Amino acid sequence: xxxxxxxxxxxxxxxxxxxxxxxxxxxxxxxxxxxxxxxxxxxxxxxxxxxxxxxxxxxxxxxxxxxxxxxxxxxxxxxxxxxxxxxxxxxxxxxxxxxxxxxxxxxxxxxxxxxxxxxxxxxxxxxxxxxxxxxxxxxxxxxxxxxxxxxxxxxxxxxxxxxxxxxxxxxxxxxxxxxxxxxxxxxxxxxxxxxxxxxxxxxxxxxxxxxxxxxxxxxxxxxxxxxxxxxxxxxxxxxxxxxxxxxxxxxxxxxxxxxxxxxxxxxxxxxxxxxxxxxxxxxxxxxxxxx
Amino acid sequence: xxxxxxxxxxxxxxxxxxxxxxxxxxxxxxxxxxxxxxxxxxxxxxxxxxxxxxxxxxxxxxxxxxxxxxxxxxxxxxxxxxxxxxxxxxxxxxxxxxxxxxxxxxxxxxxxxxxxxxxxxxxxxxxxxxxxxxxxxxxxxxxxxxxxxxxxxxxxxxxxxxxxxxxxxxxxxxxxxxxxxxxxxxxxxxxxxxxxxxxxxxxxxxxxxxxxxxxxxxxxxxxxxxxxxxxxxxxxxxxxxxxxxxxxxxxxxxxxxxxxxxxxxx
Numbered sequence: 001x002x003x004x005x006x007x008x009x010x011x012x013x014x015x016x017x018x019x020x021x022x023x024x025x026x027x028x029x030x031x032x033x034x035x036x037x038x039x040x041x042x043x044x045x046x047x048x049x050x051x052x053x054x055x056x057x058x059x060x061x062x063x064x065x066x067x068x069x070x071x072x073x074x075x076x077x078x079x080x081x082x083x084x085x086x087x088x089x090x091x092x093x094x095x096x097x098x099x100x101x102x103x104x105x106x107x108x109x110x111x112x113x114x115x116x117x118x119x120x121x122x123x124x125x126x127x128x129x130x131x132x133x134x135x136x137x138x139x140x141x142x143x144x145x146x147x148x149x150x151x152x153x154x155x156x157x158x159x160x161x162x163x164x165x166x167x168x169x170x171x172x173x174x175x176x177x178x179x180x181x182x183x184x185x186x187x188x189x190x191x192x193x194x195x196x197x198x199x200x201x202x203x204x205x206x207x208x209x210x211x212x213x214x215x216x217x218x219x220x221x222x223x224x225x226x227x228x229x230x231x232x233x234x235x236x237x238x239x240x241x242x243x244x245x246x247x248x249x250x251x252x253x254x255x256x257x258x259x260x261x262x263x264x265x266x267x268x269x270x271x272x273x274x275x276x277x278x279x280x281x282x283x284x285x286x287x288x289x290x291x
Numbered sequence: 292x293x294x295x296x297x298x299x300x301x302x303x304x305x306x307x308x309x310x311x312x313x314x315x316x317x318x319x320x321x322x323x324x325x326x327x328x329x330x331x332x333x334x335x336x337x338x339x340x341x342x343x344x345x346x347x348x349x350x351x352x353x354x355x356x357x358x359x360x361x362x363x364x365x366x367x368x369x370x371x372x373x374x375x376x377x378x379x380x381x382x383x384x385x386x387x388x389x390x391x392x393x394x395x396x397x398x399x400x401x402x403x404x405x406x407x408x409x410x411x412x413x414x415x416x417x418x419x420x421x422x423x424x425x426x427x428x429x430x431x432x433x434x435x436x437x438x439x440x441x442x443x444x445x446x447x448x449x450x451x452x453x454x455x456x457x458x459x460x461x462x463x464x465x466x467x468x469x470x471x472x473x474x475x476x477x478x479x480x481x482x483x484x485x486x487x488x489x490x491x492x493x494x495x496x497x498x499x500x501x502x503x504x505x506x507x508x509x510x511x512x513x514x515x516x517x518x519x520x521x522x523x524x525x526x527x528x529x530x531x532x533x534x535x536x537x538x539x540x541x542x543x544x545x546x547x548x549x550x551x552x553x554x555x556x557x
Binding site: 016017018052055057080083084087088089090093095096097098108109112113143157158161 | 302353355356467468470471472473474475476477478492493496497500501
Protein backbone atom coordinates (compact mmCIF):
# COMPACT_ATOMS: atom_id res chain seq x y z
CA UNK A 1 0.00 0.00 0.00
CA UNK A 2 1.34 3.39 -0.95
CA UNK A 3 1.88 5.66 2.04
CA UNK A 4 2.49 8.77 -0.08
CA UNK A 5 0.93 9.43 -3.41
CA UNK A 6 0.84 12.44 -5.71
CA UNK A 7 -1.51 13.12 -8.57
CA UNK A 8 -0.63 15.67 -11.25
CA UNK A 9 1.29 17.62 -8.64
CA UNK A 10 2.31 21.03 -9.99
CA UNK A 11 3.82 23.97 -8.14
CA UNK A 12 4.54 27.44 -9.51
CA UNK A 13 6.73 29.96 -7.75
CA UNK A 14 5.74 33.65 -7.63
CA UNK A 15 2.66 33.40 -9.84
CA UNK A 16 1.73 36.68 -11.51
CA UNK A 17 5.23 38.19 -11.41
CA UNK A 18 8.02 38.13 -14.01
CA UNK A 19 9.70 35.47 -11.84
CA UNK A 20 6.92 32.91 -12.30
CA UNK A 21 8.33 29.45 -12.80
CA UNK A 22 7.07 25.90 -12.47
CA UNK A 23 9.26 24.18 -9.91
CA UNK A 24 7.36 20.91 -10.01
CA UNK A 25 5.28 19.97 -13.00
CA UNK A 26 2.72 17.17 -13.25
CA UNK A 27 4.33 14.64 -10.94
CA UNK A 28 2.53 11.33 -10.44
CA UNK A 29 4.12 9.09 -7.90
CA UNK A 30 3.43 6.38 -5.34
CA UNK A 31 5.81 5.64 -2.50
CA UNK A 32 5.35 2.31 -0.75
CA UNK A 33 5.30 2.06 3.02
CA UNK A 34 8.67 1.05 4.45
CA UNK A 35 10.71 1.91 1.37
CA UNK A 36 14.12 3.58 1.44
CA UNK A 37 14.07 5.98 -1.48
CA UNK A 38 17.00 7.97 -2.82
CA UNK A 39 16.02 11.24 -4.48
CA UNK A 40 18.36 12.45 -7.22
CA UNK A 41 18.38 15.44 -9.54
CA UNK A 42 20.71 18.32 -10.18
CA UNK A 43 20.35 21.70 -8.48
CA UNK A 44 17.10 23.39 -9.43
CA UNK A 45 15.43 20.22 -10.69
CA UNK A 46 12.61 20.55 -8.19
CA UNK A 47 13.64 17.95 -5.60
CA UNK A 48 13.45 20.28 -2.63
CA UNK A 49 10.13 21.73 -3.77
CA UNK A 50 8.72 18.26 -4.29
CA UNK A 51 9.61 17.00 -0.84
CA UNK A 52 8.12 20.07 0.82
CA UNK A 53 4.78 19.01 -0.60
CA UNK A 54 4.89 15.67 1.17
CA UNK A 55 4.39 17.22 4.61
CA UNK A 56 2.20 20.08 3.52
CA UNK A 57 4.71 22.92 3.85
CA UNK A 58 3.89 23.89 0.30
CA UNK A 59 0.45 23.72 -1.13
CA UNK A 60 0.25 22.45 -4.72
CA UNK A 61 -0.75 25.02 -7.35
CA UNK A 62 -2.71 22.16 -8.83
CA UNK A 63 -2.90 18.43 -8.24
CA UNK A 64 -3.10 16.43 -5.03
CA UNK A 65 -0.92 14.85 -2.37
CA UNK A 66 -2.27 11.83 -0.50
CA UNK A 67 -1.07 10.38 2.79
CA UNK A 68 -2.58 6.95 3.41
CA UNK A 69 -5.06 7.66 0.65
CA UNK A 70 -6.27 10.87 2.31
CA UNK A 71 -5.82 14.17 0.49
CA UNK A 72 -3.68 16.12 2.97
CA UNK A 73 -5.29 19.41 1.95
CA UNK A 74 -8.85 18.10 2.32
CA UNK A 75 -8.99 19.63 5.80
CA UNK A 76 -6.66 22.57 6.29
CA UNK A 77 -6.79 22.25 10.07
CA UNK A 78 -5.31 18.77 10.00
CA UNK A 79 -2.17 19.86 8.15
CA UNK A 80 -0.25 20.01 11.42
CA UNK A 81 -0.87 16.34 12.08
CA UNK A 82 0.43 15.58 8.59
CA UNK A 83 3.67 17.35 9.53
CA UNK A 84 4.02 15.09 12.56
CA UNK A 85 3.57 12.00 10.44
CA UNK A 86 5.92 13.11 7.69
CA UNK A 87 9.11 14.43 9.28
CA UNK A 88 11.25 16.70 7.13
CA UNK A 89 14.91 17.46 7.79
CA UNK A 90 16.02 20.47 5.74
CA UNK A 91 19.40 21.15 4.20
CA UNK A 92 21.88 22.38 6.80
CA UNK A 93 19.38 21.70 9.58
CA UNK A 94 21.88 22.80 12.24
CA UNK A 95 20.90 26.42 11.49
CA UNK A 96 17.46 25.84 12.96
CA UNK A 97 18.69 25.00 16.47
CA UNK A 98 17.55 27.53 19.05
CA UNK A 99 17.10 26.06 22.50
CA UNK A 100 19.35 26.35 25.54
CA UNK A 101 20.09 22.65 25.72
CA UNK A 102 20.32 19.77 23.29
CA UNK A 103 17.55 17.98 25.17
CA UNK A 104 15.13 20.90 24.92
CA UNK A 105 15.85 21.37 21.25
CA UNK A 106 15.17 17.76 20.36
CA UNK A 107 12.09 17.88 22.58
CA UNK A 108 10.62 20.80 20.60
CA UNK A 109 8.85 18.59 18.04
CA UNK A 110 7.55 15.95 20.45
CA UNK A 111 6.30 18.66 22.84
CA UNK A 112 4.43 20.36 20.00
CA UNK A 113 2.82 17.01 19.29
CA UNK A 114 1.40 17.01 22.78
CA UNK A 115 3.37 14.07 24.19
CA UNK A 116 3.50 13.84 27.99
CA UNK A 117 6.84 14.80 29.65
CA UNK A 118 7.63 11.11 30.18
CA UNK A 119 6.98 10.27 26.55
CA UNK A 120 9.01 13.27 25.45
CA UNK A 121 11.93 12.15 27.58
CA UNK A 122 11.80 8.66 26.15
CA UNK A 123 11.47 9.92 22.58
CA UNK A 124 14.43 12.29 22.98
CA UNK A 125 16.66 9.64 24.54
CA UNK A 126 15.77 7.19 21.83
CA UNK A 127 16.45 9.70 19.07
CA UNK A 128 19.79 10.67 20.59
CA UNK A 129 20.76 7.05 20.62
CA UNK A 130 19.78 6.62 16.97
CA UNK A 131 22.09 9.42 15.90
CA UNK A 132 24.85 8.37 18.27
CA UNK A 133 24.85 11.34 20.63
CA UNK A 134 26.01 10.39 24.10
CA UNK A 135 23.59 11.11 26.93
CA UNK A 136 26.16 13.44 28.51
CA UNK A 137 25.53 15.98 25.75
CA UNK A 138 21.85 16.33 26.61
CA UNK A 139 22.33 19.26 28.98
CA UNK A 140 24.86 21.12 26.82
CA UNK A 141 24.06 24.11 24.66
CA UNK A 142 23.63 23.07 21.04
CA UNK A 143 25.71 26.10 20.02
CA UNK A 144 28.77 24.65 21.78
CA UNK A 145 28.81 21.47 19.71
CA UNK A 146 30.81 20.69 16.60
CA UNK A 147 29.25 21.01 13.17
CA UNK A 148 28.65 17.29 12.79
CA UNK A 149 27.15 17.01 16.26
CA UNK A 150 24.82 19.95 15.60
CA UNK A 151 23.66 18.27 12.42
CA UNK A 152 22.88 15.09 14.34
CA UNK A 153 21.00 17.02 17.03
CA UNK A 154 18.83 18.55 14.30
CA UNK A 155 18.16 15.16 12.70
CA UNK A 156 17.33 13.71 16.12
CA UNK A 157 14.87 16.58 16.56
CA UNK A 158 12.82 15.20 13.70
CA UNK A 159 13.37 11.50 14.50
CA UNK A 160 12.06 12.14 18.03
CA UNK A 161 8.65 12.90 16.57
CA UNK A 162 8.58 9.26 15.45
CA UNK A 163 7.31 10.12 12.00
CA UNK A 164 6.03 7.43 9.68
CA UNK A 165 7.92 8.99 6.80
CA UNK A 166 11.31 10.61 7.31
CA UNK A 167 12.54 12.91 4.56
CA UNK A 168 16.10 14.20 4.62
CA UNK A 169 17.32 16.88 2.22
CA UNK A 170 21.04 16.30 1.70
CA UNK A 171 21.78 15.40 5.30
CA UNK A 172 25.48 14.92 4.53
CA UNK A 173 26.21 18.20 2.71
CA UNK A 174 29.41 19.77 3.96
CA UNK A 175 30.45 16.87 6.20
CA UNK A 176 33.73 14.98 5.99
CA UNK A 177 33.64 11.40 4.62
CA UNK A 178 33.66 9.88 8.08
CA UNK A 179 30.81 12.04 9.33
CA UNK A 180 28.91 11.34 6.13
CA UNK A 181 29.13 7.56 6.42
CA UNK A 182 28.22 7.75 10.06
CA UNK A 183 25.02 9.71 9.51
CA UNK A 184 23.95 7.55 6.56
CA UNK A 185 24.52 4.36 8.54
CA UNK A 186 22.46 5.77 11.41
CA UNK A 187 19.65 6.69 9.06
CA UNK A 188 19.75 3.22 7.57
CA UNK A 189 19.67 1.65 11.05
CA UNK A 190 16.75 3.89 11.97
CA UNK A 191 14.93 2.73 8.87
CA UNK A 192 15.65 -0.94 9.54
CA UNK A 193 14.65 -0.83 13.20
CA UNK A 194 11.56 1.34 13.05
CA UNK A 195 10.35 0.38 9.54
CA UNK A 196 10.01 4.08 8.82
CA UNK A 197 9.70 5.07 5.18
CA UNK A 198 12.76 7.14 4.33
CA UNK A 199 13.35 9.60 1.49
CA UNK A 200 16.95 10.68 1.16
CA UNK A 201 17.95 13.52 -1.16
CA UNK A 202 21.55 13.19 -2.24
CA UNK A 203 23.96 14.26 -4.92
CA UNK A 204 26.13 11.24 -4.37
CA UNK A 205 25.22 8.32 -6.60
CA UNK A 206 27.44 6.14 -4.42
CA UNK A 207 25.34 6.94 -1.35
CA UNK A 208 22.13 6.18 -3.21
CA UNK A 209 23.53 2.87 -4.46
CA UNK A 210 24.81 1.94 -1.00
CA UNK A 211 21.81 2.83 1.07
CA UNK A 212 18.63 3.18 -0.97
CA UNK A 213 16.35 0.52 -2.41
CA UNK A 214 14.58 2.75 -4.87
CA UNK A 215 15.61 5.85 -6.71
CA UNK A 216 13.52 8.86 -7.68
CA UNK A 217 15.02 11.05 -10.38
CA UNK A 218 13.83 14.60 -10.99
CA UNK A 219 14.74 16.57 -14.10
CA UNK A 220 13.60 20.08 -15.02
CA UNK A 221 10.64 20.01 -12.63
CA UNK A 222 9.43 16.68 -14.03
CA UNK A 223 9.63 13.18 -12.65
CA UNK A 224 12.17 11.42 -14.83
CA UNK A 225 12.17 7.99 -13.20
CA UNK A 226 11.00 6.22 -10.08
CA UNK A 227 12.16 2.64 -9.89
CA UNK A 228 14.54 0.28 -8.13
CA UNK A 229 18.12 1.51 -7.86
CA UNK A 230 19.25 -1.24 -10.26
CA UNK A 231 16.91 -0.30 -13.06
CA UNK A 232 17.49 3.43 -12.65
CA UNK A 233 21.27 3.06 -12.80
CA UNK A 234 21.02 0.71 -15.75
CA UNK A 235 19.90 3.77 -17.74
CA UNK A 236 23.32 5.30 -17.34
CA UNK A 237 23.39 6.88 -20.81
CA UNK A 238 20.18 8.82 -20.18
CA UNK A 239 21.30 9.83 -16.70
CA UNK A 240 24.50 11.24 -18.11
CA UNK A 241 22.53 13.23 -20.64
CA UNK A 242 20.66 14.80 -17.73
CA UNK A 243 23.95 15.89 -16.22
CA UNK A 244 23.73 13.20 -13.58
CA UNK A 245 25.92 10.15 -13.40
CA UNK A 246 26.02 6.61 -12.15
CA UNK A 247 28.26 5.43 -9.30
CA UNK A 248 31.96 5.48 -10.15
CA UNK A 249 32.24 1.73 -9.67
CA UNK A 250 29.54 1.23 -12.29
CA UNK A 251 31.52 3.30 -14.75
CA UNK A 252 34.65 1.29 -13.96
CA UNK A 253 32.78 -1.92 -14.68
CA UNK A 254 31.34 -0.58 -17.91
CA UNK A 255 34.87 0.24 -19.01
CA UNK A 256 36.11 -3.21 -17.98
CA UNK A 257 33.38 -4.81 -20.02
CA UNK A 258 34.18 -2.61 -22.99
CA UNK A 259 37.78 -3.82 -22.69
CA UNK A 260 36.62 -7.40 -22.86
CA UNK A 261 36.63 -8.49 -19.21
CA UNK A 262 33.78 -10.89 -18.48
CA UNK A 263 32.45 -8.89 -15.52
CA UNK A 264 28.79 -8.22 -14.78
CA UNK A 265 27.13 -5.16 -16.18
CA UNK A 266 24.93 -4.02 -13.33
CA UNK A 267 27.36 -3.34 -10.52
CA UNK A 268 26.56 -0.41 -8.24
CA UNK A 269 28.27 -0.99 -4.92
CA UNK A 270 31.83 -1.77 -3.90
CA UNK A 271 31.05 -4.97 -1.95
CA UNK A 272 29.20 -6.35 -4.93
CA UNK A 273 32.04 -5.33 -7.21
CA UNK A 274 34.52 -7.14 -5.03
CA UNK A 275 32.39 -10.28 -5.05
CA UNK A 276 32.17 -10.16 -8.81
CA UNK A 277 35.89 -9.59 -9.24
CA UNK A 278 36.69 -12.44 -6.85
CA UNK A 279 34.59 -14.68 -9.06
CA UNK A 280 36.94 -13.83 -11.91
CA UNK A 281 40.06 -14.70 -9.97
CA UNK A 282 41.50 -18.23 -10.07
CA UNK A 283 39.99 -20.50 -7.42
CA UNK A 284 41.92 -21.86 -4.47
CA UNK A 285 44.57 -24.28 -5.50
CA UNK A 286 45.99 -22.01 -8.14
CA UNK A 287 49.71 -21.58 -8.48
CA UNK A 288 51.06 -19.36 -5.70
CA UNK A 289 53.56 -16.64 -6.48
CA UNK A 290 57.17 -17.14 -5.55
CA UNK A 291 57.78 -15.28 -2.38
CA UNK B 292 3.93 34.14 2.02
CA UNK B 293 6.89 36.33 2.77
CA UNK B 294 8.11 35.88 -0.78
CA UNK B 295 5.18 37.86 -2.16
CA UNK B 296 6.30 41.00 -0.39
CA UNK B 297 7.13 43.28 -3.33
CA UNK B 298 7.80 46.65 -1.67
CA UNK B 299 11.49 47.51 -2.08
CA UNK B 300 12.18 44.75 -4.56
CA UNK B 301 14.02 45.33 -7.83
CA UNK B 302 12.55 44.13 -11.12
CA UNK B 303 15.26 44.12 -13.79
CA UNK B 304 14.26 45.58 -17.13
CA UNK B 305 15.37 47.86 -19.92
CA UNK B 306 12.80 50.65 -19.93
CA UNK B 307 13.68 54.35 -20.03
CA UNK B 308 13.09 54.39 -16.30
CA UNK B 309 15.55 51.59 -15.73
CA UNK B 310 18.20 53.44 -17.72
CA UNK B 311 17.85 56.76 -15.93
CA UNK B 312 20.67 57.88 -13.69
CA UNK B 313 19.91 56.75 -10.11
CA UNK B 314 20.59 60.30 -8.90
CA UNK B 315 17.84 61.58 -11.14
CA UNK B 316 15.46 58.97 -9.85
CA UNK B 317 16.31 59.83 -6.25
CA UNK B 318 15.73 63.53 -6.86
CA UNK B 319 12.58 62.70 -8.78
CA UNK B 320 11.27 60.65 -5.86
CA UNK B 321 11.93 63.46 -3.41
CA UNK B 322 10.20 65.92 -5.74
CA UNK B 323 7.28 63.53 -6.07
CA UNK B 324 6.86 63.19 -2.31
CA UNK B 325 6.97 66.95 -1.76
CA UNK B 326 4.53 67.44 -4.64
CA UNK B 327 2.15 64.99 -3.02
CA UNK B 328 2.18 66.89 0.24
CA UNK B 329 1.77 70.25 -1.45
CA UNK B 330 -1.49 69.02 -2.98
CA UNK B 331 -4.37 70.87 -1.39
CA UNK B 332 -7.25 71.35 -3.84
CA UNK B 333 -8.99 68.10 -4.72
CA UNK B 334 -8.24 68.43 -8.40
CA UNK B 335 -4.53 68.83 -7.70
CA UNK B 336 -4.33 65.15 -6.70
CA UNK B 337 -4.97 64.39 -10.32
CA UNK B 338 -1.49 65.64 -11.20
CA UNK B 339 0.59 63.15 -9.14
CA UNK B 340 -1.92 60.45 -10.04
CA UNK B 341 -1.64 60.92 -13.80
CA UNK B 342 2.09 61.43 -13.48
CA UNK B 343 2.36 58.10 -11.67
CA UNK B 344 0.24 56.34 -14.27
CA UNK B 345 2.59 57.64 -16.94
CA UNK B 346 5.67 56.54 -15.01
CA UNK B 347 4.30 53.04 -14.41
CA UNK B 348 3.36 52.76 -18.06
CA UNK B 349 6.87 53.79 -19.15
CA UNK B 350 8.51 51.41 -16.67
CA UNK B 351 6.64 48.43 -18.17
CA UNK B 352 6.20 47.00 -14.70
CA UNK B 353 2.94 45.12 -14.32
CA UNK B 354 0.08 46.85 -12.52
CA UNK B 355 -0.48 43.81 -10.39
CA UNK B 356 2.97 44.18 -8.85
CA UNK B 357 2.60 47.89 -8.20
CA UNK B 358 -0.81 47.41 -6.59
CA UNK B 359 0.40 44.49 -4.55
CA UNK B 360 3.02 46.75 -3.01
CA UNK B 361 0.21 48.65 -1.29
CA UNK B 362 -1.24 45.52 0.28
CA UNK B 363 0.94 45.45 3.43
CA UNK B 364 -0.16 48.96 4.46
CA UNK B 365 -3.86 48.37 3.85
CA UNK B 366 -4.60 47.68 7.54
CA UNK B 367 -2.89 50.96 8.43
CA UNK B 368 -4.91 52.84 5.86
CA UNK B 369 -8.20 51.34 7.02
CA UNK B 370 -7.35 51.99 10.65
CA UNK B 371 -6.43 55.66 10.22
CA UNK B 372 -9.35 56.26 7.89
CA UNK B 373 -11.83 54.93 10.41
CA UNK B 374 -10.27 56.95 13.21
CA UNK B 375 -10.40 60.08 11.10
CA UNK B 376 -14.00 59.58 10.15
CA UNK B 377 -15.17 59.27 13.72
CA UNK B 378 -12.94 61.64 15.59
CA UNK B 379 -12.82 64.69 13.39
CA UNK B 380 -15.45 67.17 14.52
CA UNK B 381 -17.75 68.80 11.99
CA UNK B 382 -21.09 68.19 10.32
CA UNK B 383 -22.27 64.67 11.21
CA UNK B 384 -23.41 62.33 8.43
CA UNK B 385 -25.50 60.23 10.80
CA UNK B 386 -25.57 59.87 14.56
CA UNK B 387 -25.61 56.40 16.06
CA UNK B 388 -25.14 56.53 19.81
CA UNK B 389 -21.61 57.65 20.47
CA UNK B 390 -20.57 57.59 16.85
CA UNK B 391 -20.72 60.73 14.79
CA UNK B 392 -18.96 60.19 11.50
CA UNK B 393 -18.52 63.61 9.93
CA UNK B 394 -18.20 64.89 6.40
CA UNK B 395 -14.96 66.62 7.35
CA UNK B 396 -13.60 63.36 8.74
CA UNK B 397 -14.58 61.50 5.61
CA UNK B 398 -12.83 64.07 3.44
CA UNK B 399 -9.69 63.83 5.54
CA UNK B 400 -9.79 60.03 5.39
CA UNK B 401 -10.07 60.02 1.61
CA UNK B 402 -7.27 62.56 1.34
CA UNK B 403 -5.03 60.50 3.62
CA UNK B 404 -5.73 57.30 1.75
CA UNK B 405 -4.94 58.99 -1.55
CA UNK B 406 -1.70 60.33 -0.16
CA UNK B 407 -0.51 57.05 1.35
CA UNK B 408 -1.40 54.96 -1.70
CA UNK B 409 0.18 57.40 -4.15
CA UNK B 410 3.19 57.78 -1.88
CA UNK B 411 3.84 54.05 -1.63
CA UNK B 412 3.25 53.37 -5.30
CA UNK B 413 5.40 56.33 -6.36
CA UNK B 414 8.34 55.68 -4.07
CA UNK B 415 8.35 51.98 -4.83
CA UNK B 416 8.85 52.83 -8.50
CA UNK B 417 12.34 53.91 -7.46
CA UNK B 418 13.31 50.55 -6.04
CA UNK B 419 11.39 48.58 -8.67
CA UNK B 420 13.50 50.11 -11.44
CA UNK B 421 16.84 50.69 -9.72
CA UNK B 422 19.23 47.98 -8.65
CA UNK B 423 20.38 48.30 -5.03
CA UNK B 424 23.94 48.95 -6.15
CA UNK B 425 22.93 51.76 -8.47
CA UNK B 426 20.73 53.18 -5.75
CA UNK B 427 23.46 53.43 -3.14
CA UNK B 428 25.91 54.68 -5.75
CA UNK B 429 23.52 57.47 -6.58
CA UNK B 430 23.01 58.26 -2.92
CA UNK B 431 26.72 58.37 -2.29
CA UNK B 432 27.18 60.81 -5.15
CA UNK B 433 24.34 63.02 -4.04
CA UNK B 434 25.61 63.18 -0.47
CA UNK B 435 29.22 63.79 -1.53
CA UNK B 436 29.13 67.48 -0.49
CA UNK B 437 28.53 66.40 3.12
CA UNK B 438 32.02 64.95 3.17
CA UNK B 439 33.30 68.48 3.68
CA UNK B 440 31.50 68.36 7.03
CA UNK B 441 33.34 65.11 7.83
CA UNK B 442 30.19 63.09 7.41
CA UNK B 443 31.23 59.47 6.53
CA UNK B 444 29.37 59.35 3.22
CA UNK B 445 31.15 56.35 1.77
CA UNK B 446 30.78 54.30 4.94
CA UNK B 447 27.09 55.15 5.18
CA UNK B 448 26.42 54.12 1.62
CA UNK B 449 28.46 50.94 2.07
CA UNK B 450 26.36 50.07 5.13
CA UNK B 451 23.24 50.82 3.10
CA UNK B 452 24.24 48.69 0.16
CA UNK B 453 25.20 45.78 2.40
CA UNK B 454 21.90 46.08 4.24
CA UNK B 455 19.96 46.18 0.98
CA UNK B 456 22.00 43.31 -0.42
CA UNK B 457 21.13 41.14 2.56
CA UNK B 458 17.40 41.78 2.65
CA UNK B 459 16.57 39.04 0.12
CA UNK B 460 19.08 36.70 1.74
CA UNK B 461 17.55 37.18 5.15
CA UNK B 462 14.03 36.90 3.78
CA UNK B 463 14.96 33.60 2.19
CA UNK B 464 16.60 32.49 5.42
CA UNK B 465 13.52 33.46 7.43
CA UNK B 466 11.39 31.46 5.04
CA UNK B 467 13.65 28.45 5.41
CA UNK B 468 13.87 28.52 9.20
CA UNK B 469 10.12 29.07 9.41
CA UNK B 470 9.53 26.02 7.25
CA UNK B 471 11.97 23.97 9.28
CA UNK B 472 10.26 24.89 12.55
CA UNK B 473 6.83 24.36 11.05
CA UNK B 474 7.99 20.89 10.03
CA UNK B 475 8.62 20.31 13.73
CA UNK B 476 5.12 21.44 14.56
CA UNK B 477 5.76 25.09 15.42
CA UNK B 478 2.50 27.00 15.19
CA UNK B 479 3.09 30.64 14.31
CA UNK B 480 -0.30 31.51 12.94
CA UNK B 481 -2.72 30.96 15.77
CA UNK B 482 -3.00 31.67 19.48
CA UNK B 483 -2.99 34.81 21.60
CA UNK B 484 -0.52 37.67 21.17
CA UNK B 485 1.73 36.28 23.92
CA UNK B 486 1.63 32.77 22.47
CA UNK B 487 2.49 34.13 19.07
CA UNK B 488 5.33 36.15 20.52
CA UNK B 489 6.67 33.04 22.18
CA UNK B 490 6.30 31.12 18.94
CA UNK B 491 8.66 33.62 17.30
CA UNK B 492 11.59 32.56 19.48
CA UNK B 493 12.40 29.43 17.43
CA UNK B 494 12.50 31.72 14.39
CA UNK B 495 14.34 34.74 15.79
CA UNK B 496 17.20 33.01 17.58
CA UNK B 497 18.45 31.05 14.55
CA UNK B 498 17.94 34.16 12.42
CA UNK B 499 20.09 36.31 14.69
CA UNK B 500 22.75 33.64 14.96
CA UNK B 501 22.95 33.37 11.21
CA UNK B 502 22.93 37.16 10.69
CA UNK B 503 25.93 37.47 12.99
CA UNK B 504 27.66 34.59 11.25
CA UNK B 505 27.12 36.20 7.86
CA UNK B 506 28.37 39.57 9.09
CA UNK B 507 31.53 37.96 10.39
CA UNK B 508 32.13 36.06 7.16
CA UNK B 509 31.54 39.15 5.06
CA UNK B 510 33.88 41.27 7.19
CA UNK B 511 36.58 38.66 6.82
CA UNK B 512 36.08 38.39 3.08
CA UNK B 513 36.28 42.18 2.74
CA UNK B 514 39.46 42.31 4.74
CA UNK B 515 40.96 39.53 2.62
CA UNK B 516 40.42 41.77 -0.39
CA UNK B 517 42.08 44.67 1.39
CA UNK B 518 38.99 46.80 1.81
CA UNK B 519 39.96 49.96 3.68
CA UNK B 520 37.16 52.43 3.10
CA UNK B 521 36.32 54.78 0.28
CA UNK B 522 39.57 56.74 0.04
CA UNK B 523 41.12 56.42 -3.39
CA UNK B 524 38.55 53.88 -4.46
CA UNK B 525 37.50 54.08 -8.10
CA UNK B 526 34.31 52.89 -9.72
CA UNK B 527 33.81 50.47 -12.57
CA UNK B 528 30.60 52.23 -13.57
CA UNK B 529 30.80 55.99 -13.50
CA UNK B 530 27.49 57.77 -13.22
CA UNK B 531 26.81 60.44 -15.79
CA UNK B 532 23.76 62.53 -16.58
CA UNK B 533 22.23 62.42 -20.05
CA UNK B 534 19.63 64.50 -21.83
CA UNK B 535 17.01 62.02 -20.63
CA UNK B 536 17.78 62.99 -17.03
CA UNK B 537 17.30 66.64 -17.85
CA UNK B 538 13.89 65.93 -19.39
CA UNK B 539 12.84 63.85 -16.41
CA UNK B 540 13.73 66.54 -13.92
CA UNK B 541 12.07 69.13 -16.10
CA UNK B 542 8.88 67.05 -16.12
CA UNK B 543 8.99 66.93 -12.33
CA UNK B 544 9.28 70.72 -12.20
CA UNK B 545 6.34 71.08 -14.58
CA UNK B 546 4.21 68.70 -12.48
CA UNK B 547 5.12 70.68 -9.39
CA UNK B 548 4.04 73.86 -11.12
CA UNK B 549 0.75 72.26 -12.10
CA UNK B 550 0.01 71.23 -8.53
CA UNK B 551 0.66 74.74 -7.24
CA UNK B 552 -1.40 76.14 -10.13
CA UNK B 553 -4.33 73.89 -9.19
CA UNK B 554 -4.05 74.94 -5.55
CA UNK B 555 -4.14 78.63 -6.43
CA UNK B 556 -6.93 78.40 -9.00
CA UNK B 557 -9.35 76.04 -7.21
